[in-house]
Amino acid sequence: MTRKQLVEQIFLKHSYLCVGLDTDVDKIPLHLQSHPDAVFEFNKAIIDATKEYCVSYKINTAFYEAMGAKGWEIMQRTVDYIPETHFKIADAKRGDIGNTSAQYAKAFFETLNFDAITVAPYMGSDSLKPFLEYQNKTTIVLGLTSNAGAKDFELQKMLIETHILDEGVHIIKKDTPFLYEWVIDKVREWGTIENLMFVIGATRSDELKSIRNKIPDHFLLIPGVGAQGGDLHEISTHLLNKDAGILVNSSRSIIYASGGEDFAEKAKLAAKDYQGQMQSFLSETANT
């Protein structure tokens, strides 16, 4: 799925909601637990219930890997079950040297046919390029995350020295961006707004404004509305652009909206509620 097709879906459904399928076998409703294919049945019911209100699904690979090879097989069937109209994200946080990243890209873009994958930037350009080389696929690079540990590295200052010749005089320009800002600055050079997005888990409005200012046109994947405490209004106000430009993910607050037999119905209502709010934020943005 291309960026253009994603934008069309967003304006067709008045929604930029991504539903996170972080399906934990221990949290599946009791009446489904005895089903021989419980995790897939749960995912299927969630997809059927929410697909009208969302434009994307994000599969968190960790929850499937915890089940071993069986989990990967369930992941495979789940991706296949997601309608072609929806943007399929592997939340995998991969990244390694070039020939290894090429294998990860093959795994998620070819073998599993995801539209996008999240990747970690630590190892630099050649660890990301094998993902970015795929046509019509999207690489979503970690920028700023919303967890407490973000302060350890992402929110530490860098000392970047640039050497400039100004009318024959050699000048050293010093900048002190946060690591996550430096990551965004570098990574944006390696991709385009068509094949590159960023994970932005910011919650403070000054951070949201400064990030949108830095990358006005890139799509941003926002994790953590709901259980992780992000505020949909704040995020939408500061980040929506003319193409929407954001996908806002909610996992637990939708898929575990109820732990009973009505889990799918309650998931539908939760997704519908987000969609309703998003519709009004989209029309507010269009009117400004």
Place this chain on the structure above:
Amino acid sequence: MTRKQLVEQIFLKHSYLCVGLDTDVDKIPLHLQSHPDAVFEFNKAIIDATKEYCVSYKINTAFYEAMGAKGWEIMQRTVDYIPETHFKIADAKRGDIGNTSAQYAKAFFETLNFDAITVAPYMGSDSLKPFLEYQNKTTIVLGLTSNAGAKDFELQKMLIETHILDEGVHIIKKDTPFLYEWVIDKVREWGTIENLMFVIGATRSDELKSIRNKIPDHFLLIPGVGAQGGDLHEISTHLLNKDAGILVNSSRSIIYASGGEDFAEKAKLAAKDYQGQMQSFLSETANT
């Protein structure tokens, strides 16, 4: 496997060799390609041929994931086939928010029963702690890698300001470590020499010396001897400590030593050659 048991194996075999099972289905010798279980048969033959000369195997998850669910099943059987005397590393470069990292830890430490996993530090402390909480398991955190992209982030300078009160006077101390040095400084606070190692892909002797100086007792996993260009002599001279303190990995130069029917025999000779060199480096270190 504990650190103590690993050290025992190293001195028993006079080897700190780790064999990397980066098994690419396209690079398996022609005569095996038609075997219905070619990748596992290849791994089995490599393990049988090399186990006398190495103390560890490192499975690169990307190569297995490229095969989908079937690949995970082969990975599972491969881990089970590795003898209990060998330190089993999942080279997976995982890392996510706490509840997700906990699922990755479960996947690799419980479902697959690896002794160790490589993880990426970008998201900070709470992304690493779920791994470090396991008893008798080892978390191997990316420090400095040997790829070209290391210069983009790992080898960029940080600006770390520490506030100190010196005889009532408020002083701001400024340090400018490389990102990878800051990562090592922070991460070492979260683990012990028993449960924490670092990936160090350094090739320059000043870097090797400075890293060993900073963390004299931690085990280091050194990728990239052979195909990635690392020099075993240089690495051993600067990094060996009284417990050996390093695992040196070689993947392609061992497992693809020959592309013919003699692949296992040639892998054995390549592993034996590394072991012989390591034996002499170990005895040199003991004599200094």
